[in-house]
Amino acid sequence: MDASAASVSALRAAHERFVISSSGPAQGVRPLVADSWARCTACGVRPDGGTLPPLRQTSGDLASYRRGHPLAGAMPLLRDLLGTGAADDGHVFAVGDTDGTLLWVEGDSEALRRAERMRFVEGARWSERLAGTNAPGTALELGRAVQIVAGEHYSAAVHNWSCAAAPVRDLRTGRLLGVLDLSGGASIATPPALAAVRAAALAVEAELARTPGGALPAPDAVRLLALGRDSALLDDAGRVRRLSPRHSEIVVALALEGRGVTGDRLAVGLSEQEIPPSTLRAELTRLRAVLGPDLLGSRPYALLRPVRTDYDEVAGLLSEGRVDEALARYPGxxxxxxxxxxxxxxxxxxxxxxxxxxxxxxxxxxxxxxxxxxxxxxxxxxxxxxxxxxxxxxxxxxxxxxxxxxxxxxxxxxxxxxxxxxxxxxx
Incomplete structure (x- = not known):
């Protein structure tokens, strides 16, 4: 559905009437939305946006969980179908689990920063009963593709966003695997956005159906060793590259960020002194020549494959209380x-x-x-x-x-x- 300025204003007015009345069915919204608002009220979700969705997992736990998820191997396909448009058009795409936990959130760097403010981030639970009416949560609730526009969101914190989402299933068993989502501004409140996310879900389901075991192989992770050394080592399937100190800083910074970043944000992480954009671009061009375009992406800058780091391994052991093992793995x-x-x-x-x-x-x-x-x-x-x-x-x-x-x-x-x-x- 398209969202004109008039319809957006009408939806917010309908939401305000519903919140003030605190009883009775919602008026002035689609039946799908009215039913969802009723479920959210029954679950005790706050419509004023005062409570943000909870974080289900830490970054270390999430990284481990994602590696074994059935949709991990579909990420290259999804980045091709949804990611390029997200970076170009100023929105984000997300992949969620069956309980609404966001496993991957990627796209335009400015949109990602705005999404962080309402905790639309990796590891956050966006099920309907925790986050209110929203496309990924409501799509999981109904088991079909949905589009939620501006004031149709139950939480006022999300009224500046529109989203479209579709569930992904194993075609052989009918088992629900997760959900795909596009979130952004007016461009997402249109029929083409809903069609795009539906098509991406169908493409993933078709690929999974052709794969023995119903799961695409996940991209091979590269291993980064940066503890106790000034020149990091990057091990890519047995091919070991020794990075220069500057390239080591850049790769570590990108690995720590965990997703795409703008040049401005990367520059702040690399130096307290201002780095001219041309200098940073030239350095990243040299680094791409070392790593290859399949590993280092731009617009935004990102490592395109999973990265296992020695410092994350130490932190993971500490989180499990395995202190002696953590210290043994810590060379400096x-x-x-x-x-x-x-x-x-x-x-x-x-x-x-x-x-x-x-x-x-x-x-x-x-x-x-x-x-x-x-x-x-x-x-x-x-x-x-x-x-x-x-x-x-x-x-x-x-x-x-x-x-x-x-x-x-x-x-x-x-x-x-x-x-x-x-x-x-x-x-």
Whole structure:
């Protein structure tokens, strides 16, 4: 359905009347929307937009879950069918699970930033009962393609958006696999947008039906090693590339972002000094020559295949409470010489998580490895915890306690850690 300015205004007025009345059926909207609003009211969804959809999974959990999802292998096809238009026309496309969790959200970088404000992001639950009337959630509820325009959304936070969505099924069993969605402005409130998302769903279903087991093979992940080294290693199916320090920063920054970014946003993550756009474009052109166009995309800049990183592996082990394994996988700080703000922020965060876990619940072996490392040798708290953990009367306990006292006497800042290492590296 097309949405003129008059119809958009009428829909918002109908929504306002429904909210104020707080009883009785909705007036002035399609039956599909009225029924959905009634379901949302029964579920206790707030129509004022004051509650945003919840996040179901952390980034680490989501990445692992996506790799095994039946629609993971369809992403190259979907990027071809929906992604190019999204980047060009200023909207986003999303792929969701059967419970409305958004697994992939890609497209125009400015639209992605606006979508973040209403938590239309990867990992968020956009089922009807949690987010109100919306195309992906309502399509899953009804089991068919739907289009929701402006004020038809139950939550006022989404009234500036229009969306079209279609479910995806396994044609052999009828099992629901997920949902495809297009979200944006006036261009999405049109029949062609609904036709496009329907066609994409049909194309995916047809591809899955031709594939043994009903799942397309997911794109092979590349492995990125950037801990304890200034030149990252990128392993692509056994082909290992050693990246320059600058290219290492760019690839790490793109991997941390997890989706496409504009040149302006990438520049802010790479330097506190202003980077001329021409300089950044030239650097990315050189990087694309190294990686190939199948791995590095533009408009927006993005890594086009899944990336497994050593720093995410360490963080994942920590989240599971496997402290000793996390420390064993940690050869040093992330790109230790890098002064890129995004890299520095993640480097500090990972160090704090690891150090905190070692001090709070690590074994004696982990504590010993920590204080023996270049970044933990002056950590007064770690030495003190080690002294308390070792058996009474142990010579090692006495030595650890003496080291802690020496450090306190020398007024060494507590938990100097990586800062000391980085200072030595830069001197």
């Amino acid at each position: 700080p992330l790109l230790p010489r890098s002064e890129a703000p995004l890299v520095e922020e993640h480097r500090r965060s990972l160090e704090q998580q690891l150090r905190g876990a070692v001090l709070a619940g690590g074994s004696v072996g982990s504590l010993r490895r920590w204080v023996a490392s270049e970044w933990g040798i002056d950590d007064v708290s770690a030495w003190a915890v080690l002294a308390r953990t070792l058996p009474a009367g142990s010579p090692q306990r006495a030595a650890a306690a003496a080291r802690a006292l020496d450090l306190r006497g020398a007024v060494v800042p507590q938990a100097r850690g990586h800062a000391a290492v980085l200072q030595r590296c830069r001197s």
